[in-house]
Every structure is written in structure tokens, then in C-alpha cells.
Amino acid sequence: MNKEIILFAMTKINHHFQKLSKEDLFQEIEKRVAAYKEKASTPHLLNLSVGDPAGPLCPSVIDALTAASKELGDKNTFRGYGPSNGYLFLREKIAQNEYKNISADEIFISDGASSDISNLQEIFSIDNRLAIPDPSYPAYVDVNVMAGRTRPLLKTGKYGGITYLPCTEENNFQPEIPNAQVDLIYLSSPCNPTGVALTKETLTEWVNYAKKNHAVILFDGTYESFITSTAPRSIYEIEGAKQVAIEVRSFSKSAGFTGLRCGYTVIPHELKVQDAGAIHSLHALWKRRLETKSNGVSYPVQKAAAALFTVEGKKEMKEMIATYQERAKTLLEGLKSLGYTVYGGVDSPYIWCKTPPKIHSWEFFNFLLENTHIISIPGVGFGMGGDGYIRLSAFAEPVIESLTRIKNLA
């Protein structure tokens, strides 16, 4: 390389990226698994790490997907650019089937919850004070680090400038109102990674806090379809939530759309922020962002999502979810009977399993990989509050064999 270029370069990078830990969690797991595969004699690995449904997609979805694909091949039914907020046919189905008090106009279709939960922070000031559950889905923290909303990573493994909300055995994994004032609050229910749903009481406390303190809640409901308890499925079941909360959902987990890519975000019209002497609609800000940066979601994919709301589609999706719920229950009960301390599994496909005393989560990850050939996720990957746990997914692999391998450890 030209030395002159190196010495006098003027283009500057986004320095906030340098605050990120070097590897993305899933990349780090992949790397460790690859290294293990090299030294071990190609064991049969059971991957209980990634939250990827085993599939296949429902017949109704496939029918709609192929029919819509064919439409694009006929000049009479071809469709080009769609609306940046998604087709009305899908937004209406969601409003009718998923909500009591949300209109189609308050729904924005996206290519998945990950994009929305990552990009929503763009409509807020850099100066907002963040509250993020610990542990939680890594992107909540990482996208705010990238945007410059945090200070550097401290020696404690936490970022300066974030109010972490501990989710522990002691508080039943329910994030509590902090002492510090916060403006922008990430909540997920059922929570990834703990698999525990937030109770009506917890959500009511947070909605009341947000109303009183003029904060905004970014609510991640990616796993709502797995709830079997009486926990709320939507934050809008809580009185007043429409004035303070944005809700993000996905078809990835409920309908196996991880490879197809579709989700949605709800921003009620009554959610307003008073700032610098004016009242701002977050709905309008998000709409403007989408119109500028996005050209919407693939038409056949939106047709496929709409098929989930037909009589047949609903039935098929329900059966699919029931299978995962059953597997999660088996895994949870099996681990319990083997003496493990486990959480989640009831309202979620994830089991949050405590490591043996004094064993850190990466150590237990390595131990399980080497002795059972099971790939888990070390809890610390979801934040320092996750150390002492691993996350096990009931999505993909045979749970009985997984349990047998763990049983044979002793």
C-alpha cells in the first residue's frame, strides 16, 4: 500500500465502532466451534445455540409465496416499488388479528425485527439516557454504541452511559425501575435470552414510569407467540402504553421466516414527544426515515406473511408453535430432573440454564462442547448479567438426545 496514503489520510471513520467488543457474539461462537471441529474427530454436534426454527414453512405460506412470485412474471399482475411502510393488505391483517386498538396505519412492515430494533434509535437524540436489561439481545447495546450514545467499554464489561437493568433470579428476571432517570427504555418479553416473559405488573410499572417521566419504551415482542402463561402478549394490553411505547414483532420465530425476512413495528399516532418547544410524532419521524432510506419489503414475502392470517395459515402456525412449546417443556423438565437450575421454557423456546457453582458461562460453553458436543450460548454474550448462565434453544435439535448426552456427563 502507498505509504503516503496511510500517513496523510483525511477521511475519518465512525470512531464509535472502535468501542465495540472485537467480535460479534455469534461470530465468536462460530470461531470456537470451528476450532473444536478441527481438533476433534468430527463429532455429531447438536446446535442448541441459534434461535432458528427448524422449519419447514407452512403450506399456506408456500402457496402464497409461489403464487405471488408468479404474479411478478405476468405483465398484468407485475408489481414494482411497493409502499415503504408495507402493503395495506398485510397491515390490515395484522391490525385485525393481532391487536384490539391499533390501526393499519400505525403498523410498518419491515424485513425483520433485527432491522427495526436496530434502526429505531435513529429517530432519537444522541443525548437520551438509555436503560437496557442485562442480559439482553446484544444489538440493543451495540447499535447504541455505534451511534455514539454510550461512553467506552469499562473494565467491568459494561459501557459508560447505559443504565443496565439487572434481570436476575432474585427479581424473577423482571427488570426494575432504576434510581437513575432514563429516557429510552429497551424491554423485551418474552425476554431473549432468559426466556422469561414480563408480567402485567412489571409492564404496568414501566408504562407508568414512562408516562410520569416522559420516557419512551422500545418493546421487543419477537417471541410473543410462544407465551403459554397469562403474561401480556403486547405492551398495548397495558393501559396508557400507546402514549409511551413502540412495539416490534417478527414472523421469524412464530412462522419460521428467518430465511424469508419479515416483521413489523407499531408506532401509535398518540405517541408524541415534546422537545425544544414543539410536539413531535414519532410515527411521522419513522415514516420519514423509511421513505428516505427504504423501498419496502419484497412483495412475495408480504403475501406469504398475509397467508398466516387465513384460517388455514393460523391453524398451521399454531401447530408449529405448539411443537416448539412442547420441545421447550421437555427440555426444561428434563434439565430440572437432572438437577439443573433452569428458567424460561414456559413462555419461550429458550431455556436459561445456570452453570455449576463458580463456573463462568464461556467455561461451561467449552465444557458442554467438548463433553457433549452440544453448542450453547454463553450467557455473558448477552451482557455481564448473563454470566453464570447458558442459553439453550428448543428450536432445532432433538431434545431427547440432547438430554441423554447431558445425563451421560455425570
Add this chain to the structure above:
Amino acid sequence: MNKEIILFAMTKINHHFQKLSKEDLFQEIEKRVAAYKEKASTPHLLNLSVGDPAGPLCPSVIDALTAASKELGDKNTFRGYGPSNGYLFLREKIAQNEYKNISADEIFISDGASSDISNLQEIFSIDNRLAIPDPSYPAYVDVNVMAGRTRPLLKTGKYGGITYLPCTEENNFQPEIPNAQVDLIYLSSPCNPTGVALTKETLTEWVNYAKKNHAVILFDGTYESFITSTAPRSIYEIEGAKQVAIEVRSFSKSAGFTGLRCGYTVIPHELKVQDAGAIHSLHALWKRRLETKSNGVSYPVQKAAAALFTVEGKKEMKEMIATYQERAKTLLEGLKSLGYTVYGGVDSPYIWCKTPPKIHSWEFFNFLLENTHIISIPGVGFGMGGDGYIRLSAFAEPVIESLTRIKNLA
């Protein structure tokens, strides 16, 4: 609404959004057309505004799309999460067919050029000095306004903090090296809206400028497939460009994927930036961004894109493009023969048509709408440098009828 909430709200919005002009260009056009439809007795409108190919998609694409859709319905061929940078099968096809000196690993698949061209700025510091052609695709400016990289909109209709690169009749619509130092340079070729491709000389000057001044070029090649002149189709045809340029492309225009959503971005490994005493790979920064914020592009859509590189797919795409090239030529020559001063059309489906003397572009837009029922785009929507022009697209509507209507104006 609760008055207390309004008075003491603490969550702050991203104030930079307030610097944007109130309406997105295309929203403003839609609004005016809707108003016109209300007062006029439902005239047969010809929409020469939006850059949306008429379709339908090629048979090869439809076959691949439906076959991949069916794969997702079978548990043996189901695919969940794909790579965040796109499937290797597609990246390899692009590297082999579109480039001489780019590897599959330097290509990132996306859901379209709009997302990439909007999001790439995230990996750069807020402090970089921008250079943006005037006129140009509105998102180049708007996404940087949103990110806080500009000062407010001035009375001149331009933003403080941007070095505008005038593209005029006088310079043959070739953006020239400015007097001011700039770090981050947006270039598009063939340019939207002028329809003019940048010459080898122009691109060589810019690459040399970037190398000497350690700047980075964001090159938008969305319309490269329409080039019929000897203009370069890729910036990497210019010596040394791999050290200074990122290239964005799309299947939207070349293959009618506007409703299907697929494009790609090339970031060569040798494109490095020295900043704060360290050397940074832009490839690594973008990769990290994608891994955090995205779960990749829909699998059937990527299979559909890959089908464009089969023998049959190439032939079909070539024929489709030839149709648009022919229509653009007819529209261009027709307008010329009617006495209009027109540019573009040779390397692009867009005609950049000068308005009559002293007529502003919104005035001419209104005049055409009311007297010919033709929807155009006022040039000023692409920046102040676009005033005195309208953009006409040869994509969708019958060009002969369009010409007849314009002829009958006199």
C-alpha cells in the same frame, strides 16, 4: 393528550430530522397528482416520473423464485438465517460475471441500492466533509442531514456543510473537482436524474483526487446496465479505484427487481483509512455493521438474482434492457425533434429535459400535468441545480403517446 406529558417530556428526538424539507420529493408529487385528479375529470395520466420498470420479471427469475420458495416448504431443503453478507452462490456469480478484479468476499448482498447508499455513511465520522453532485438522488443529501453531517437548510435551498458539485450543460453534467477539500464524495454514473454517464476522464480525475487527498468515493452504479456509450460501467475500471471507492449496484433497474428487492455493495479489501493513528478496513466496519443490524436478504430473492447470471437469464435481461434503451432513444429523439433541449437517454432510461426559458421546474411540472396529463419529476426535487429541468422516465409508459401529447401542446 395529557398536558403534563407535553410540558415535561424528557425524551429528545433526533433534531437533525427537523432540518429536512417537509415532504419527501415523491410524496410531494403524489400529493399534487392526487389534488389534480380531484379537480380534473379523471384524465388518463401517463406517469413518466417514477423509475419503476414496467416488468414483468424474466421467466428465469420466476422459475428460480418459485423453486426456492418450494425449497422452504420442505424440511430437507428449508433454510433459516442466511449469511448477513449474502449467500456465496450469489456473490460468486456477481464476482465472476460483473467484475474482473473483485472477489466474492468483497461483495455484500442487500435488499437494494437505496438501503446501502443510505446506510454506508454510518461507518464514517460525522466530521467528514461531504461532496454531493447537484442535482442528484435526494437520499445522498437527506441521509446525511438526518445523521447530523450538515448544517441547517439555507435560504438558497442548499444545506450548510455540503460542497455541492454542479452538474450543468456547461460542464456536460460532469461533476468537477471543487476548490474546497472534501472527504466523502458521492458520485453516480449514469447519473440520476440527468441520465448522463460520467466519462473515463471524469472518473479518473476523481479517483486521483481521492488518492491524493485520502478521500473516499461512494459510487452509485444503479443504472450501469443501461450504458450504450463507452463510459465505464464500474468505477473499478479506473486504475487505483479499489483503494478509494465503494460501489453500490442494484437489480431493480436492470432486471425489474423494484418489488422483489435485491442489490449489492462492493468494498475492496484494499480500501483502507488511516485515522487516529490506526489503519481501518472499511470492509471490516461494514461487515460489523451488517452482522449487528441485519439478518441478510430473503433466500428466494437471492436465488432469483442468481438466475440472472445463467445463460438464459442473461439473454432475457439483455432483451429487457434493450427494450428500455430503445424507448429512451425514441423519447429523446422525439423530444429533440419537437424542439426541446434534452440530455441523458443514451446511457440511461431517463431524459433530462430543459424547461422553456424562465419557467421553473415545478411550474413546468404543473403545466405538463394539466395540459398533457403527463406526470414528470421537477428537476429541483433533485437539488437547486436541477431547477430549469424535469426528469422523464422511459420505463413504464408508452413513449409514442407521450410524445403525441407533448406535440399537441403547441
